[in-house]
Structures are given as structure tokens and as C-alpha cells.
Amino acid sequence: MNNPHQNARLAEVLLVEDSENDVILTREGFLASKFHVNLHTVENGRDCMAFLRRQPPFENAPAIDLILLDLNLPIMDGREVLAAINKDDALKHLPVVVLTTSSAEMDVLRMYKLRCSSYITKPVKFERFLEIIAQMENYWLTIVTLPHATSPKPG
Numbered sequence: 001m002n003n004p005h006q007n008a009r010l011a012e013v014l015l016v017e018d019s020e021n022d023v024i025l026t027r028e029g030f031l032a033s034k035f036h037v038n039l040h041t042v043e044n045g046r047d048c049m050a051f052l053r054r055q056p057p058f059e060n061a062p063a064i065d066l067i068l069l070d071l072n073l074p075i076m077d078g079r080e081v082l083a084a085i086n087k088d089d090a091l092k093h094l095p096v097v098v099l100t101t102s103s104a105e106m107d108v109l110r111m112y113k114l115r116c117s118s119y120i121t122k123p124v125k126f127e128r129f130l131e132i133i134a135q136m137e138n139y140w141l142t143i144v145t146l147p148h149a150t151s152p153k154p155g
Contacts, residue, residue: 011037011065011141016048016081017099018073025126026068026099029133035141038062045076049084052091064094066140069116071100071107082114093147097136 013030017023023041030037040061042048048069051058067085071078078098085091095117100107103121111119120136123129140146 012062013037013039013066013068014051014064015039015041015068016073017041017070018043025129026133029130030137032130033134033137035137044074045081048081065146067094067096068099069096071098071102079110082111082116086115
């Protein structure tokens with residue numbers, strides 16, 4: 001059976017995460033899956049917004065297909081990032097998957113009210129984390145039809 005995605009371009013995924021261990025785990029999860037992505041990382045919300053808007057020092061950043069967003073970030077937290085994305089006409093079409101340790105009902109509700117696309121609580125066990133990354137990747141990059149990546153105009 002042919003893979004319909006074998007000739008497709010790699011998906012551009014932005015991971016917004018300040019924990020180096022979680023970045024490594026996520027990267028390992030994508031490497032272990034059957035589909036490959038260009039995984040870009042930033043450590044805080046301010047850099048996320050600059051990356052998405054292609055502002056310095058990210059002028060050459062690619063247009064992103066999917067954002068994986070932690071909630072508890074320095075400088076600008078995930079809640080503020082999602083609110084800013086939703087206020088920006090050039091960005092609000094982007095799917096944002098909240099990938100965080102918080103399972104607090106208040107956080108879940110708030111992020112869905114801010115229009116996150118999915119909310120996933122990071123599992124403690126490494127094997128389960130890898131399974132979740134593979135399932136998420138399969139869903140978002142093979143099942144769902146995403147809009148073609150476009151680059152927002154700087155400004």
C-alpha cells in the first residue's frame with residue numbers, strides 16, 4: 001500500500017517549550033514515528049510570537065503548520081500566546097495543541113475558551129509520551145486537512 005504522504009513536504013511544527021527534557025522527549029517522539037517533521041523550538045512566548053511573525057531574530061523562519069504550546073512559559077506564558085495568536089488575523093488559523101503538565105480543569109476550560117485546537121496533558125511515562133506524540137502526529141498531519149502554510153506579513 002502506498003503512503004499518500006510520501007511525496008508531501010515535511011510539516012513545519014513549532015514546539016514552544018522551556019523544559020529541555022520535554023524538548024528532547026518530543027523530538028524523540030517525532031523521530032520514532034513514521035512521519036517526519038521539521039521541528040522548531042523556542043523557549044518562551046515572546047520568541048514564539050516573533051517566530052510566527054518572522055520578526056528578528058527569526059526573519060527566515062518557515063511558515064508553521066502546527067504549534068505545540070506549553071502553558072507555563074517564561075516572559076509570556078502559553079495563555080497569553082494563545083490569546084495573541086487569536087487576535088492576529090495572519091495567525092489565528094493555525095492549529096494550536098496545548099501540550100502541558102497541567103490537568104487542572106480551570107486550565108483546560110480557559111484554553112478551550114481561547115480556542116486551542118486540542119489540550120493534551122503530558123504523561124509521566126516515557127513510552128506513553130512517545131505514543132501520544134505518534135497519535136498526535138498521525139491525527140494532525142495525516143487525518144486533518146490543514147490550510148496551506150502561509151507566511152504572515154511582518155509588522
